[in-house]
Amino acid sequence: MRRNRPTRGSERKAGTVSQSAVQPTPASPTPEGGHLLEVRDLHVEFRTGEGVAKVINGVSYHLDAGETLAVLGESGSGKSVTAQAIMGILDTPPAVIRSGQIRYQGRDLLTQSEEQRRQVRGTEIAMIFQDALSALNPTFPVGWQIGETLRQRAGMSRGDARRRAIELMELVKIPDAANRLGDYPHQFSGGMRQRVMIAMALALNPKVLIADEPTTALDVTVQAQIMDLLSDLRRDLGMAMILITHDLGVVAGVADRIAVMYAGRIVEHADVRSLYKTPAHPYTKGLLESIPRLDFHGQQLSTIRGLPPNLMRIPAGCPFHPRCPYVQQVCLDVVPHDLVLGDGRTSACHFAQEVRDDRAR
């Protein structure tokens, strides 16, 4: 694709944005009846001086308009890398996308030019990050940073951008927004900083919001507030959301579906209810058993033994086998495929049905 081709309609003109402040965007039609966003068999490697780390090994998931997908996994499971690949903000090198597709509204983003992908960022898909303090530029006032998106991407004037930034800060419930416009990120509390981050991501009314561990760096009470805010905003603005987290507790009230990642693969994929009730992968099961539960008072918490695999030397067969209580000979030799369990559920385990039906929990 050519660089200097005139940009297509995704840049909005000044004035058209400010009116659409709080109204929900209608769920966008997805061509071909497909999904709004779909990741297909994505493979990503990191090539460093020490070797090649296979970070993403065939991830597939999809997101429909207006829904929330939770992507769950430990650090290093590849959940953030997948998200960065969708945004097109992976550092290459060291990252190399080996194969796969990332289809947004039917078009494969990975075949697009950098300029086309840039047009998608912020207007179609936006992202918020874990640590808002480092994710915001320390040397510019927050109002300027929110306004920058509006001025640069929506062609707004300084004054319009300023007014719209105040609206956005009010939208994310930052008290006294007009007076805090000139403050710098370090002058905000952790929760307020994350709200600034969210306001910035919402500036161009994206259809998809990727929230990468948005509450991990925050206090527990603030975590709940931010999750509620995200949940409300998603509903009110009619966005779809990918919520990346390692915290099963965060997911329950917010997500529609959950994809569990391990060693760069989706090992289980299910709607929230089924997954909590009858996990069909030993890893998910282990995760659920390691959550403290009020109703199981006094019982000892179990943990998953062992450590996540070294991504430069992922074990043969099922990558989870060294830590799996259900391990059999076949797990050491054969990589399990996604087993379809009905109701859109899949599990990458040779013994998915046995695990699901094992009610030992």
Next chain:
Amino acid sequence: MVRFILRRLLQMVLAFFGTTLIVYALMFAGQGDPIQALAGERPVTDAQRAYLTEKFHLDRTGIDGFFYRYFDYIRNLLQGDLGESLTGRQIGDILAAAWPVTIKLALIAMTVTVLVGVTAGVLAGIRRASIFDNSTLLLTLVVLAVPTIVLAPIAQYLLGVRWQLFPPTAGADPDFYALLLPGIVLGSLSLATALRLTRTSVAENLRADYVRTARSKGLVKRRIVSIHVLRNSLIPVVTFLGVELGNLMGGAIITEGVFNIPGVGFNLFRAIRTEDGPLVVGIVSVLVVVYLVANLVVDVLYAVLDPRIRYE
């Protein structure tokens, strides 16, 4: 901000007294004949001896006499009276003639540093590990390692005497052209340091999380680098340049000496050579003040540039 400046001013006053006291003690509190110590190995005439005794109150002795002399010296210093050199000239006049030359030289050096050093540093930082980056790294290491006493005479010989591209020496009241070569030689050191500092800072900031955020906002790369990254990575560079300008204002002993430029450093150089004690003490005292003021300005500048410092 005001409190910050006030606190730094107070520290500065303390540092001024501390440093001048040390300089003064080193020059005058000691063994043997203080006048001979001042004058070095040269014979001292009776007239000079009388002048020095009166000027430095050498008739008073002991610790009490030392502090009396010190505060007398400070009082004179604060009144702008630096006294006379052994050659009978007013030290104040010598400095008034020397300073404009030194400032011109410093500005040339600083211009070279900013134009070449910072620009190349930004490029090297953006293209880290490229051929350009590696060769500038090696080149700056060489420049940093080669002492000025090697660089200045050889530049003077090759560019001035052999190929005659520049005037080899400046002489009294030098023009811009005569100061150009010494300015480049002088600037090469700060250039190399500024280049390395800029490179590290840019490379570091390019990997910062806020760059990822800026990309996810859909900003073009040029803007991310020129606004977001530069604003942050130039903070330490500007700080360095400020300190460096302060240093350059103090004159460059070797460069001015080699190129025969009648600046502050040259006068100090000559004062050392001719063992003109009062002139050395006088110049050093003023340089200390320049140095301290430069540091204060840099600290304030730093607070202006970095909002995280400003509001602590």
Next chain:
Amino acid sequence: MSDFETVAASEDPNARRGPSGEPNAPNQVGGTAVTPGRPRSLAGDAWRDLRRKPIFWISSALVLVVTAMAAVPALFTAADPADCLLSRQHAGPSGGAIFGYDFQGCNTYARAVYGARASLLVGALSALLTGLIALTVGMLAGYFGRWIDAILSRVIDIVLGIPLLLAAIVLLKRVASDSATIRIAAVIFVLAVLGWTTTARVVRSSVITAKEQDYVSAARMLGASNSRIMWRHILPNTLAPAIVVLTIALGSFIAAEATLSFLGIGLKEPTISWGIDINNGRVHMRESATPLMVPSTFLALTVLAFIMLGDAIRDAFDPKLR
């Protein structure tokens, strides 16, 4: 002063980001961060890295040559550097004088060879003395912390703020003696007293790092005395970074000695010093440039060798910016 700077020994530390790009968050699901690569020793890694660098080999070779020159100058020249005849003033190359003769009619090459001794002596002893001061101060400040650290760190700040050349001039002006030994000792003393701060900072920070290590806490709990902990457990950890900084400092000290001698306040004739010869050569450069070029080249290569060696070792041990 600006044209008398030593190479800054520490470049800014910068945060390291793992290859996964994911910050290592406290993990509620019971896993830990992935560490790619099998554990290898830092020294082994550094050595592997160093072996591949031509700069390391070139600078090591230069350091060896100049050390040999300082130890046994007769290996490099049969001529006597003190054998000067005015009748040979600026005479061209002949016999043992491959670079001819200088203004005084001395053998330029022989003088450059013999000049290595004073330079290296001053450089090495200043580095050694610097190391002792820095290790003591850094160890006390880093290990005991609190008010001791507060006071020592302030002292470091103050000394670091003193312009080296100016202070050296003021200090050396007090040394009236012309005895070679006293002048060399004075230069060493002045350089060490003014130049120990960077190393002390490096030592202090590595002491603080080492102090937090588990085995040090274990030793303390087992009742080891402070001095034993410092001597046996912490000192070994601080030596490597300190030696790297001191290698670079050694180069800077050689340059500083030459500069002071150039100005006529460091070493003095009849001691043979590159700084003195460079100044003499500079004065007569219009008649003959060789007596300027030869000691200049010797000095520049020596300083460059030490600084490059230290820089290469530091890069190898410090994988941050690789």
